[in-house]
Amino acid sequence: MTAADTLATLGTDGVTVRFGGLAALEDLTLELARDEILGLIGPNGAGKSTLINVLSGFQRVVAGRVHADDRDITGRLPHDISRLGIARTFQAVRLFAGLTVLENVAAGFSGRPVGRRAARARAQEILDWIGLGDKAQSIAGTLPYGDERRVGIARALATGPAFLLLDEPAAGTNEEDIPSLMSMIARIRDEFDCGVLVVEHNMGLIMGLCTRVHVIDHGRTIAIGSPRAVQDDPEVRRAYLGEDEM
Secondary structure: HHHHHHEEEEEEEEEEEEEEEEEEEEEEEEEEEEEEEEEEEEEOOOOOHHHHHOOOOOOOOOOEEEEEOEEOOOOOOOOHHHHHOEEOOOOOOOOOOOOOOHHHHHHHHHOEEEEEEHHHHHHHHHHHHHHHHHHOOOEEHHHHHHHHHHHHHHHHOOOOOOEEEEEEEOOOOHHHHHHHHHHHHHHHHHHHHOEEEEEEHHHHHHHHHHOEEEEOOEEEEEEEOOHHHHHOOOOHHHHHHHHHOO
16 A cells, blocks of 8 residues: 555645745645545736645745645655655646657656556556547657647656646647546546646636635635635635726
8 A cells, every 4th residue: 555545635734935035825724635626726926836836845835834644744855745646737748758648658657666568558548548548659749738738647647646736737728628628637536536636727617627716816815615605705806806896
């Protein structure tokens, strides 16, 4: 049994991140359960990607802690975080452009007790599941942008995560393809037994997919609740629309 098999919660307690004199996150607490899809939204510059970086070990904090269940994982390096069962994607897709799609996904098995042949077989299964099985031998650098993002998700799934952090998965996706993306993310939770955090600007995706929504602005929490409650929250509307539009 691996650490990922037993993890039930991931979160932060009072996390603060500063860049020079600017607070990117200020005393921010977030909780993600393994059986939910949590949306993280906020205006541009609110600190959403910084929070994903904190949870995945790419950004250190100046105060507060990151926890997986009751284990303090603050300051752990990204590869240690990954081994615990926490995977992520990036806003800017970071594929190995000169390798095949299959090789990119198989790379997600690095550090796991899986042989090369088994890793490639499992990578093909994940690609089939995600709808890119016929592109396994394509060079990753030749893919359309939307397919690149799906390969990034497939590679993250190859790590066997308990939690998957998706940074703008719908970026560059045609509006008519959003429903299938939503369905795929919902199936990730159900079929991979994986809690999902979604950072996204597409409000239709967030409100139609997520069980809870966490809203931040200027690095602080301004609302947490159901999609309907968050949409009706005056502080959320103020953050997005401003006082004049309100």
